[in-house]
Amino acid sequence: MNWRPHAQALAESVTHRSSxxxxxxxxxxxxxxxxxxxERADARWALQAPHDEGQWYAAAYRDTxxxxxxxxxxxxxxxxxDHPTGRPTSSATLPSLVVSMLRHAYLDDGDQLLYVGTGTGYGTALAARRLHCEQVTSVDVDPYLVETARERLDTIALGPRVETADATGPLPVAAESTDSLVSMVSVRTIPTSWLTxxxxxxxxxxxxxxxxxxxxxxxxxDGGATGHVQWDRAGFMPVRHGDDYxxxxxxxLAAARHQDGEEVTTGPYPVVQVEEAWDLDSMLSLTAPGIVHEYREHxxxxxxxxAHADGSWARATAEGTGRPTVHQGGPQRLWDILDGIRQDWLAxxxxxxxGARVFISPEGRTILARGEWHAQL
Incomplete structure (x- = not known):
């Protein structure tokens, strides 16, 4: 079965004809x-290993x-x-997002690119085809992913440099040798090695x-960097330093499902699925980092x-879009923090x-600022 029509259709869906x-x-x-x-199936992970090329291609060439x-x-x-438990720790990122991240790099034909987060190697392959293999270095913390990516790149006659490295530590490139660094993992503050x-x-x-x-x-x-928060949205797994998070x-979260709160109030705004409200979730993460969420409708x-690692928790329950009953406990009032952000949004x-400005010091300290608002990561 010929894969090329599938790749061509994918290209037409994720790029402009002049791209x-x-x-x-x-x-x-x-x-x-x-x-x-x-894939998630019946609340657990299940292996997908299709033997039929049609099914395989249908999944591989979807923008997902x-x-x-x-x-x-x-x-x-x-x-x-096998049915593993836990969080995803690597993925083949949807192609449109890979292309979007690479487009934001503003690559010129002679540029040297450092691609952080090799994963499957697909994004590295796109970069190596757009530039030349000798212009691309790709790193990942997982030795198996690095070895496998090298092998798969070699099968299609591509040989960019692919190395094992913790993205937050020393990198296998010379200082000031990189024109663009594109990270397919997320970080809280900018590693100094990236700036170097x-x-x-x-x-x-x-x-x-x-x-x-x-x-x-x-x-x-001065060795720091200045830029912007783009209007585009993108989400990636956080950088990891070992085999798992x-x-x-x-x-x-489980304990918070049923326990009574130290404080019980009626909230002013409807219950919201925070993780699906990307801007609200982002502001909450900047204001009170480290919160995890669970949402159910029945x-x-x-x-x-x-819930937060310091022991803080909140549970808000309501019929439809009515005002919720809010139980909260621990040192922080998490739902109050969320409602404060929503109040500012309405005001x-x-x-x-x-669109905020981004100021990164040579040591990686990162500040976002817009008007009178600012946040230090």
Whole structure:
């Protein structure tokens, strides 16, 4: 079965006909980079390993993300009856987002690119086709992903440099040798090694962990960088430093489902699914980082639960869009923080974070500012 018509159709759906990324997408066999993946089925992860090429191509050439690793369990090495638990730790990012991140890099033909978060290797392949292999360096913290990406890139005659490295530590490039750094993992503050790698005027493209904020910045004379929060939205897995993420706050969320609050009030605004309200979620993450969420709807009743590692929790329940009953406990009043952001939003007509200026010090300290509002990460 010929994969090229599928890749061509994907290219037509994720790029403009005059885009310099159309030919790389049309000429890259994405299916080779995602032979197996995980999908959620009946509230658990199930392996997808299609033997039928039609099913395989239909999934691989959709503009969607495919989860390839859950916790430490990679789909490549899984058995059919494996059902891992935990958070996704690697994926084949939806192609339109890969292209969008690379477009934000403003790559010129002679640029040197550092691509952070190799994953399956598909995005690295697109970059190597758009530039030349010797102009692309790609890094990932997972040795298996690096080895597999090299092998798959080699099968399509591409040989960019792919290395194992913790993205927040030393990087396998010379100082000031990189024209553009594009990160496919999110960070809370900018690693100093990224700034060191960039040449003067070099362009940084990344996302802020826990938010949908896409930041672009250019390196300044003092070794820091200045830029903006883009109006585009993008979300990536946070950078990890080992085989898995730290333990989740699932026990805290579970406890918050039923316990009585130290404080019980009636909220002024409807229950909202915070994680699906990207701007609201981003502002909350900047204001009170580290909150995790759970949301359920049943027979017209909405319930939202929030928890924080410091032991704070909140549960808001309401019929439809009515005013909720809010239970809260712990050192912070999480739902009050959320309602404060919503009140500011109503008062001003917008949230200030989109379009904010970004100021990054040479040490990586990051400040977002717009008008009178500012936040330090």
């Amino acid at each position: 310099r990324w159309r030919d790389p997408v049309a000429g890259t066999p994405r299916h080779l980079f995602v032979p197996r993946w995980w 993300s495919l989860v390839t690793r859950v916790g430490p369990h990679h789909a490549d090495r899984a058995k059919a009856d 790698a960039l040449c003067l005027g070099g362009r940084l493209v990344t996302t802020i962990a826990g938010t949908s904020l896409l930041v672009t910045a250019e390196k300044d004379n 730290p333990p989740s706050l699932a026990p805290l 027979k017209g009743q909405r319930t939202a639960i929030m 001003t007509g917008e949230l200030p974070v989109r």
